Amino acid sequence: MNRSGVPEPRIEYAPKHYLCKRAGQPLVLDGRVDKAFWDAAEWTDDFVDIEGDLRPKPGKRTRVKMLWDDDYFYFAAELIEDQIWATLTERDSVVFYDNDFEIFIDPDGDSHQYYEFEINALNTVWDLLLVKPYRDGGPPVNGWDISGLKTAVFIDGELNRPGADNRKWSVEVAIPWTSLKECAEGGRRPAPGEFWRVNFSRVEWQTEVQDGEYRKVLNPETGKPFPEDNWVWSPMGIINMHYPELWGYVVFAGGEEQQPFTLPEDERIKWELRRLYYRQRNYYEAHGEFTQDMKQLMGEDAWSIQPVIETTRSLFQISAPSSDGTALICIREDGKLWRE
Template sequence: MNRSGVPEPKIAYAPEHYLCRRAQEPLELDGRVDKSFWAAAEWTGDFVDIEGDLRPKPAKQTRVKMLWDDEYFYFAAELIEDQIWATLTERDSVIFHDNDFEIFIDPDGDSHHYYEFEINALNTVWDLLLVKPYRDGGPPVNSWDIAGLKTAVHIDGELNCPSAANRMWSIEVAMPWTSLRECAAGGRPPSSGEFWRVNFSRVEWQAEVHEGKYRKVINPETDKPYPEDNWVWSPMGLVNMHYPELWGYVVFTDEYGEPSAFELPADEQIKWELRRLYYRERNYFEAHGEFARDAKLLMGEECWSIEPVIETTSSLFQIKVPSADQQSVFCIREDGKLWRE
């Protein structure tokens, strides 16, 4: 068991949400996002810094569209950019060493068994499955691939050419449900009205032109590139994408566009408070060498809507709270796994 502490995100719980409509025609991928296929899909809001309001707004716009049908989950991304460059050409390279665009999907929302996808302007991809977040000791499964994956990149400008009139690069991705259902509840694709937890990230490095080519700007004090910027759809409150409980809600609508609105279910707020206790229980162990048995030691003087019950051993804990309708119980344990009984 990983007994290290877990940073508690400095953010109010208000994940973004998106009503994902059904596609009305087949998609022929070319990376362009201005064709009729995407006309029915709304843009997300512009991306913000990964830490949310703790950091300035991004200097360059990023936004996403989503659609779905019986075969695929579709994504389109538009990244405004005057420096369009990429270097990595081998699949499953660590793509965020280039500027990139990333998709994260947790189908059942338990924060375990989720997907990460990264792509650069060369249309090189890295797709992997996370058994559990790194904070919980979960290994990434790099050998896992999205079977049947389709991707395309369009460059409005010229790749790796600083003298070009660069404006943006855009991406289309089609992920088949036959792969994504692996980590979904019941091993199936979503149904209309259901939601999956999803987030997006854009990695942006400081770059300069040297001898007619782009290169990362080096910090003279460290002799290494300056840290990258991380711009996201739904902010995390800390520099770490691997907090799936903070990702946005993508709600799948039917052919009539129903549901036409989203209201955060009461159970989702309850699960968030349970998550906060998980962070604090892990941090309590790091500070004291044992888990707190009294919830008041974790909750302090703050106002909570839950009355948890904690069970502990020398190396394990489980925290339980009733669901909003009192008909079931939510549980979370020391490795962050959350489930309903």
């Protein structure tokens, strides 16, 4: 088991939220997002840098729409771009070596057993299942595929042609619940009013034109490409998408008018437990054991919970009562959250 330190994100806990409405008709995928199917869906907020306010706003707009029905979870993404390129054509390639669009889904919000999906402008996809985040030992299951997946890409311009009048590329994705419910609570699709944790990322490399082709700009000091930009819907406060606790809340609407989203109090309790998990893991990295001293972990910060900690030399569990007092919310050394 991985017991390395876990960097604590530099961000206030305020994940984005989105009301996902029911689709009113079947989707015929062609990659275009300007058709009647998507009219009922609102755009998300424009993407920001993965570190949030710590970094400048992206220079190119990215936004997403979502819908759902009994069979699929639907996504539409619009990526403004004047340099539209892609090179990878084999499924399950490391697609983020190209510019790409990515979807992350944690159905039950426990930060374990979640999905990652990536697609480039050639409609090449990489889909994988994460048993745990990499910080907790992973591993990724690359052999897992989304059975029944449907995707399409539309190029408003010309692919891999420098100098073309490029405006944007857009993506449509339909993921069947038969694949997603594998990691969902109760092994089912969501019910109206429930939420799943979701985030999106856009990877953008610095490029230049050499010999009539797009090439990544190399850092003259290292001879390697400059690091890519990562633009996201819900900011992470750290350059790492694999902190599922910071992804947005997607609420699935039914036919009736949905009340405005308010972050449930239990979600704030989970976040405070998560912060203690970060600190306990970092204490272990420094001292080779977990501490039972809650004051050591809590410091002088303000907390709304009165947690209980149980430890052995190599394991820990921290718990706090739920907001209604009927259950305990717990977190352990590998980051898994649960109620009991």
